Amino acid sequence: MNRTKYDVVVVGGSVSGLLAAREIASKSSISVKVLEADHEIGTPEHCGGLVSLSGLRKLGIVPSSRTFRNHIARAKIYSRHSSFEVDAKLQDVVAIDRRELDKQIAFQAQKLGAEITTMNSMKSVSTCPKLVESQSHKVENEFTHAVGTTEGTVYCKYLVDARGLSSLIRRHRTGILPSGQYEVFAPWIDPDTVELYFDADKYPGFFAWIIPLGDNKAKIGVAGRDINIVSSISSFLESKGSSYSISRKIFAPIYVSGPIRHFIDDHRFLIVGDAAGQTKPTTAGGILSSGMGGMFAGRAIVSAIEQEDDSFLNNYPNQWHSIFGFEFKKLILARKIFEHLDNKAIDELFSTVSQPTLARISQDGEFDFHSAPLSLILNVKSTSSIVKGLLESRLRRAK
Numbered sequence: 001m002n003r004t005k006y007d008v009v010v011v012g013g014s015v016s017g018l019l020a021a022r023e024i025a026s027k028s029s030i031s032v033k034v035l036e037a038d039h040e041i042g043t044p045e046h047c048g049g050l051v052s053l054s055g056l057r058k059l060g061i062v063p064s065s066r067t068f069r070n071h072i073a074r075a076k077i078y079s080r081h082s083s084f085e086v087d088a089k090l091q092d093v094v095a096i097d098r099r100e101l102d103k104q105i106a107f108q109a110q111k112l113g114a115e116i117t118t119m120n121s122m123k124s125v126s127t128c129p130k131l132v133e134s135q136s137h138k139v140e141n142e143f144t145h146a147v148g149t150t151e152g153t154v155y156c157k158y159l160v161d162a163r164g165l166s167s168l169i170r171r172h173r174t175g176i177l178p179s180g181q182y183e184v185f186a187p188w189i190d191p192d193t194v195e196l197y198f199d200a201d202k203y204p205g206f207f208a209w210i211i212p213l214g215d216n217k218a219k220i221g222v223a224g225r226d227i228n229i230v231s232s233i234s235s236f237l238e239s240k241g242s243s244y245s246i247s248r249k250i251f252a253p254i255y256v257s258g259p260i261r262h263f264i265d266d267h268r269f270l271i272v273g274d275a276a277g278q279t280k281p282t283t284a285g286g287i288l289s290s291g292m293g294g295m296f297a298g299r300a301i302v303s304a305i306e307q308e309d310d311s312f313l314n315n316y317p318n319q320w321h322s323i324f325g326f327e328f329k330k331l332i333l334a335r336k337i338f339e340h341l342d343n344k345a346i347d348e349l350f351s352t353v354s355q356p357t358l359a360r361i362s363q364d365g366e367f368d369f370h371s372a373p374l375s376l377i378l379n380v381k382s383t384s385s386i387v388k389g390l391l392e393s394r395l396r397r398a399k
């Protein structure tokens with residue numbers, strides 16, 4: 001007979017949900033079930049897979065040979081008429097296979113006792129009555145949620161929403177941009193250089209990217225406000241050279257507006273990862289920040305159960321904000337400035353980035369916490385040119 005009662009149900013079997021489940025399953029006395037709507041963990045993959053090795057270590061992951069794809073040596077950042085290059089060797093940035101990463105975490109969680117099911121969606125959720133009949137009298141119901149799933153109803157004390165943007169979109173419609181990413185084979189792909197292309201007309205509010213995977217392969221994508229993704233990627237690829245061939249296309253939204261206000265509601269319902277807006281407002285990268293959200297939520301649930309005190313659930317938002325709160329605020333500010341710049345102003349800003357600044361960024365910059373390198377680029381010397389650029393951009397747009 002299928003089990004129907006768990007201490008915790010996690011909805012969404014991707015990086016944040018699986019890390020929450022792994023942390024919970026590390027206590028053998030606590031039962032946890034993961035519901036994944038898709039037929040396979042990690043599939044369909046909708047990620048560039050760019051992450052630092054130190055970030056993966058923080059998530060408790062050493063990438064296996066199947067997960068690892070490529071080392072990144074540098075990043076080249078282009079505007080229409082200017083560019084600069086950041087040496088990334090010291091930052092240990094890698095491109096990983098997201099399918100394999102998710103499977104690796106799923107295996108970690110399974111080994112500890114987490115029950116993972118695929119093709120099993122959450123269809124509904126309701127709060128259970130506080131008191132239930134037991135023989136002739138009413139007793140306290142320890143199960144808080146009745147979760148309607150593809151395979152029937154399951155009951156749990158704590159529920160974790162790790163459904164990604166499909167959950168966030170229901171309550172937070174702003175800050176979502178369309179994106180597309182193709183897997184491309186082409187002779188012109190630089191094997192160890194990430195390339196970012198800024199163009200306020202072609203990719204408003206975002207950029208085009210190339211993430212090299214080695215062997216002349218790369219993930220090439222674009223995102224931007226109100227753009228036609230298919231024609232944007234096509235013209236980007238045409239601009240790079242006529243010879244290329246595409247082996248995969250994905251279209252998925254990205255989110256850039258920062259964390260939602262409350263990660264927990266008062267019904268032992270915790271929201272983690274992209275569902276909680278835990279992706280970087282600049283790049284929409286979320287493997288680390290969303291993954292840590294899942295980890296902290298899992299640990300907080302363990303403490304609440306062990307100590308029989310739900311106030312321990314607050315450890316989750318407190319820990320996440322202590323690491324990412326200030327960083328994300330600075331990234332939101334950088335995004336706000338950037339969104340108001342037109343191409344001329346972006347050209348001017350990029351042309352002010354000096355060699356000593358780039359050397360400092362290469363030396364001290366952290367891939368996962370890039371507000372510091374961004375502040376160096378938007379430095380005091382260039383502040384006046386940014387303000388000037390903002391004003392001039394507004395004037396040019398008003399014409």
Ligand SMILES: Cc1cc2nc3c(=O)[nH]c(=O)nc-3n(C[C@H](O)[C@H](O)[C@H](O)COP(=O)(O)OP(=O)(O)OC[C@H]3O[C@@H](n4cnc5c(N)ncnc54)[C@H](O)[C@@H]3O)c2cc1C
Pocket residue numbers: 011012013014015016017035036037038046047048049050051120121122123162163164165166179180181221252253254272273274275279284285286287288290
């Ligand atoms: C094009 C693109 C490129 C990206 N590139 C990078 C990158 O290079 N580096 C980086 O760090 N980040 C990148 N990201 C962001 C990164 O992919 C996300 O931040 C990360 O996957 C978030 O993980 P998550 O577990 O919170 O949510 P998701 O990965 O979105 O997973 C949500 C899961 O929930 C499941 N689900 C949804 N509804 C239900 C339901 N009702 N029942 C059961 N299951 C359900 C889904 O099937 C899915 O498996 C990229 C994102 C996109 C779109």
